[in-house]
Amino acid sequence: MSFDNLDTLYRQVIMDHYKNPRNRGSFDQESLTIDMNNPTCGDRIQIHLLVEDDIVKDAKFEGEGCSISLSSASMMTQAIKGKTTQEALNMSKAFSEMMLGNDVDTEDMDLGDIEALQGVAKFPARIKCATLSWKAMEKGIDK
Amino acid sequence: MDVKAIRSQFPILNQEINGRSLVYLDSAATSQKPSSVIEAINSYYQLNNSNVHRGVHTLGSRATDQYEGAREKVRAFIHARSTEEVIFTRGTTTAINTVAYSFGNRNLSPGDEIVLTPMEHHSNIIPWQQVAKVTGATLKYIPLQSDGTVTLEDVKETITTNTKIVAMTHVSNVLGTINPIKEVADIAHENGAIIVVDGAQAIPHMAVDVQALNCDFYAFSGHKMCGPTGIGVLYGKKALLEEMEPVEFGGEMIDFVDLYDSTWKELPWKFEGGTPIIAGAIGLGAAIDFLNTIGMDNITKHETELVTYAMQQLKTINGIEIYGPENRAGLITFNLVDVHPHDTATVLDAEGVAVRAGHHCAQPLMKWLDVTATARASFYLYNTKDDLDRFISSLQRAKEFFGDVF
Numbered sequence: 001m002s003f004d005n006l007d008t009l010y011r012q013v014i015m016d017h018y019k020n021p022r023n024r025g026s027f028d029q030e031s032l033t034i035d036m037n038n039p040t041c042g043d044r045i046q047i048h049l050l051v052e053d054d055i056v057k058d059a060k061f062e063g064e065g066c067s068i069s070l071s072s073a074s075m076m077t078q079a080i081k082g083k084t085t086q087e088a089l090n091m092s093k094a095f096s097e098m099m100l101g102n103d104v105d106t107e108d109m110d111l112g113d114i115e116a117l118q119g120v121a122k123f124p125a126r127i128k129c130a131t132l133s134w135k136a137m138e139k140g141i142d143k
Numbered sequence: 144m145d146v147k148a149i150r151s152q153f154p155i156l157n158q159e160i161n162g163r164s165l166v167y168l169d170s171a172a173t174s175q176k177p178s179s180v181i182e183a184i185n186s187y188y189q190l191n192n193s194n195v196h197r198g199v200h201t202l203g204s205r206a207t208d209q210y211e212g213a214r215e216k217v218r219a220f221i222h223a224r225s226t227e228e229v230i231f232t233r234g235t236t237t238a239i240n241t242v243a244y245s246f247g248n249r250n251l252s253p254g255d256e257i258v259l260t261p262m263e264h265h266s267n268i269i270p271w272q273q274v275a276k277v278t279g280a281t282l283k284y285i286p287l288q289s290d291g292t293v294t295l296e297d298v299k300e301t302i303t304t305n306t307k308i309v310a311m312t313h314v315s316n317v318l319g320t321i322n323p324i325k326e327v328a329d330i331a332h333e334n335g336a337i338i339v340v341d342g343a344q345a346i347p348h349m350a351v352d353v354q355a356l357n358c359d360f361y362a363f364s365g366h367k368m369c370g371p372t373g374i375g376v377l378y379g380k381k382a383l384l385e386e387m388e389p390v391e392f393g394g395e396m397i398d399f400v401d402l403y404d405s406t407w408k409e410l411p412w413k414f415e416g417g418t419p420i421i422a423g424a425i426g427l428g429a430a431i432d433f434l435n436t437i438g439m440d441n442i443t444k445h446e447t448e449l450v451t452y453a454m455q456q457l458k459t460i461n462g463i464e465i466y467g468p469e470n471r472a473g474l475i476t477f478n479l480v481d482v483h484p485h486d487t488a489t490v491l492d493a494e495g496v497a498v499r500a501g502h503h504c505a506q507p508l509m510k511w512l513d514v515t516a517t518a519r520a521s522f523y524l525y526n527t528k529d530d531l532d533r534f535i536s537s538l539q540r541a542k543e544f545f546g547d548v549f
Contacts, residue, residue, distance in 0.1 A: 006493050006544065010486075041485055041516040042502035042509060064515050066483035123489060 008119035009126070010067065017071035017113065022078050023060045031060075032143060036136035038128055043069055047077075047136040056080045056088055061133060068117070068126050073133035075113045085141045092134045099127045144441045150525050152177040152433075163495030166530045171316055171344060171474050171521030172499050173366045176430075180369055183429035184422050194418055196395065210421050213428030214411070220431045221361065222352040223378055227410035230377040230384075231424050235343040236266040238362030238377035239310075241414060242339050243270035245387040246360075247308060253279030256306040258336070260285045260293055260322075261511050262315040265504040267341040271310055280307070287511060290468040291318035298327050306336040313345035313361075317503045317512075317519065319450070319471030321345075328357045337383065343367055347523070348446055348472060350439040353378050365423065370430035374423030377414070384410050391416035442524045446473030449522045449531060456535045462542065466512055474521035476503070479538070482545045484518035490544055494537035 026033075032049040045063035049056060059077040063070075076095075080088040087109070094104045095114065101121040120130045150156055153175045158165050167175060187209060193202035195210045211226070218226045232238040247270075251257070257271045261284050275282050285293050285301045302309060309331040314321050324340055331338040337359040345351060347368035353361050360383075365374040379387075389396055389407055396416040398406040407413035434442070450473045457463055462480040479487050488500035499519045502509045509515060520534055 006490060009489065010544070040501055042506055043485075043515055066485035068485070125492075126485065126489060129485060 005119070005122060009123055011116045011119065013113050013116040014067060014071045017074040018067040021061075021070055021074040023058075023074065023081075024062065025060050026062060027058070027060060032140045034136040034140040034143075036132055036139070038065065038069065038132050040128060041066070043129075043132070045069060045073055045132055045136060047073070047133055047140060049137065049140045051085060051141070054085045056083050056085060059137070065132070066126075066129055068120060068129040069132050072114075072117060072130045075117070076133045076137060079110070079112055079114055080137065089138060089141060092138050095134050096131060099131055144437065144445050144524070146445070146525065146527050149437065150527075152179065153525050154178060154181075156525060160495040160497070161493050163533075166496040166526075166533045168520040168522065168526065168530065168534060169497045169499050170347075170367070170523035170526075171519065173372065174347060174369050174523055175525065176369055176371065176426075177433050179433050180371065180426050180429045184371060184426045187422050187425045192422075195421055196412070206421055209425050209428075210419065213424040213431075216428040216431045217376055220351075220435070221346070221376075221378055222354050224354065225381060228378055228381050228384065230379065230411045230414045231419055232362075232375045232377050233373055233420065234364040234366070234375035235264075235341060235362045236375075238360075238375050239266055239339065239341065240270050241377055241390050242360050242362075242379070243274050244390045245414075246337070246383065247271070247274035247280075248277050249388065251278040251280040251307050254305060255280040256283050256303065257281070258283045258285060258302050258306050258309045258331075260311055261287055261507050262291065262318055262320060262505070263310065263312055263507075264316055264341060264343070265506070266343075267310050267312060267339075268507065271308070274308075291315065291320050291466065292468050293320075293322065295323065295326055295330070298330050302330050302334050302336060304334050306331070306334050309336050309338045310341070311338065312341040312343075313351075314342075314348070314472045315467070315508075316344045316474070317476050317505050317508055317517070318467030319474045319476070320468055321470070321472055324356045324358060328359075332357070344472065344474075347434075348439075349443045359383055365427040365430060368427075368430055369433055370427040371423050374420045374427045376427075381410065384414070389413050389416060393417050395419065437524060445524060446522050449473060449526055449528070450475065452528060453520070453522070453531045453534070456531065457538075460535070460538060460542065463538075466517060473523070474519060476517045476519040478514060478517050479542055479545070482541065484516045486545065487518045487538075487541050490541040491534070491537045494533070494540065496534050496537045498534075 026048050034047045036045050043065035048060045050058040061073040097104045155175050191205040193206040195207040214226045214229050217229050328338045339360040340358045342361050342363040346363040361378040366372040393416045396413050464478045466476045484500035501516050
C-alpha cells in the first residue's frame with residue numbers, strides 16, 4: 001500500500017479542514033453540548049448544537065484530536081447546519097455505512113466535503129477517529 | 144547475543160506488512176512469542192490437558208506437575224524464597240487488585256496514606272483510588288522532576304509514618320524511567336509502610352531479585368515477557384500473604400467446606416480460586432526457559448545499545464519532542480511537532496513499522512506532560528539496528544508527508 005493509500009487517507013480537503021477548521025468554538029447562548037472521548041487515544045471532542053423546532057440552526061465543535069477526527073468534526077458541523085434533526089441522523093447513518101466501506105446512496109443528501117473521508121474505511125484503526133463527532137451529534141439529538 | 148538466531152525463533156516477525164518487512168516496535172504493549180512458547184501451549188493441549196490438583200489419573204498428574212513446575216520456574220526467575228510466595232493471576236492488573244482488595248481494604252482506615260507517583264499506569268492508580276474510597280485513606284503523589292524521575296529527597300518528604308502503602312512502578316511504560324525500588328522500599332519500611340511494585344515493564348527486560356529489592360509485593364504479566372496473554376504473577380512476602388484473605392472464593396482454593404463456613408487451602412493456592420490458568424502458566428514457564436537461555440543481562444545490554452542508538456538518531460530529526468530521562472529503559476515516547484501521534488503511527492504502519500499511539504493507559508502522566516497523546520517505540524531482544532534505521536527513515540517520511548500536505 002504505502003503512500004498512494006496514505007494520499008487517499010489524507011486528501012488535501014481533509015488537511016484543509018484540519019488546518020483551517022470550520023465552526024470551531026462554542027456559542028454564547030445556551031446550546032446542546034455533548035462531550036465524547038476517543039478511548040484509544042484520549043482525544044476529547046465537544047459538540048455544541050443549536051436546535052430549534054427540530055432544525056439544526058447551528059453547530060460548533062471544540063477539542064483536540066488527530067487530523068481525521070478534527071477534519072471530520074469540521075465537515076460534520078458544516079454539513080448538518082440548516083438540516084432537520086432527522087436529516088442529520090440520516091447523514092450520520094450514511095457516514096457510518098461509508099466508514100464500513102459500503103456503498104451509500106447519497107443522492108438525496110449533500111455530503112459535500114465529507115466524501116473525502118471515504119479513504120478512512122481502508123484504515124480500520126482510524127474509523128473511530130472519523131465517527132467520533134458524528135456519534136456525539138447523534139447523542140445530542142437523541143437527548 | 145545472536146539477534147538473527149533469536150529472530151528466527153519468532154515466526155510472526157517473518158512477514159510483510161503493507162509490502163514491507165515488519166518492524167515491530169510495540170513490545171511494551173505486548174511482546175511477540177517464540178516458537179518454544181507456542182509449542183509448549185500446543186503440546187500441553189495435545190498431550191497433557193487435564194485439570195490440576197485433583198483426580199488420580201495420569202493426565203491429572205502430568206498437568207499438575209507442569210503447572211507447579213512453572214511456578215518453580217517463576218520463583219527461581221524472580222529469586223523468591225519459596226513457591227508459596229508466587230501466585231498466578233490473570234496479569235498485572237489482577238495482581239495489583241488482589242493486593243488492593245485483600246490488603247488495602249482490610250488494613251487501611253481514615254488518616255492513612257497511600258503514596259503513588261504520577262507516572263503510574265492506570266492499573267497502579269485506579270485500584271488505590273478504590274481503596275481510598277472504601278477505607279477513607281488519602282492518596283499522595285511523589286512529585287516528578289522535569290525529566291520524569293523522582294528524587295529520594297521527595298520520596299522521603301512524601302512518605303510519612305501515616306503512610307501504609309507505597310505503590311510504584313519499577314519502569315515507566317511511557318517515560319522509560321527506572322525507579323530506585325530498593326531505596327524507596329527501605330524508606331517505606333522505615334515508616335512502617337509496605338511497598339507494592341508494578342513490575343510489568345521491568346521483568347521482561349532486566350534481572351529482578353525480589354529479595355534484594357526487599358519489596359513486599361511485585362506484580363507482572365506473562366505476555367510482555369514472551370509468554371501468553373491471560374497469565375501474570377503476584378509475588379508477595381509469605382508473612383503478609385498468610386495474614387491476607389482470599390479475594391475469590393469457590394473451587395480449588397478451599398480446605399474444608401461446610402454448609403455454613405469453610406476454610407482455605409494453604410499458600411499460594413488460597414489465592415487461586417477456580418480452575419487455574421494452566422496452559423498460560425505452562426506457556427509462561429516456557430518463556431522463562433527461553434529468556435534464561437539468552438540471559439537477562441544480555442537482553443538488558445542489547446536494549447541499552449538499541450535505545451542509545453535510537454536516541455542519537457532521533458535527535459537529528461528537527462521538530463521532534465522526546466519525553467523522559469536520558470538514562471532509560473528500552474522505549475522512547477515522542478511526538479512530531481504539529482503531527483498528531485495517530486497520524487504519525489498511521490504513516491509508520493504504511494511503512495511496515497508498528498508503534499503505539501495514544502495515552503498509554505497513563506492519562507495523569509499525559510496531563511503532566513501537557514499532551515493528549517504520544518507515540519511510543521519500544522524495543523526488545525529481537526529488535527535490530529536495522530529496525531531502528533527503518534523507524535527513523537519512516538519518521539522522516541512522516542515529517543515530509545505532513546510537511547507537504549500542510
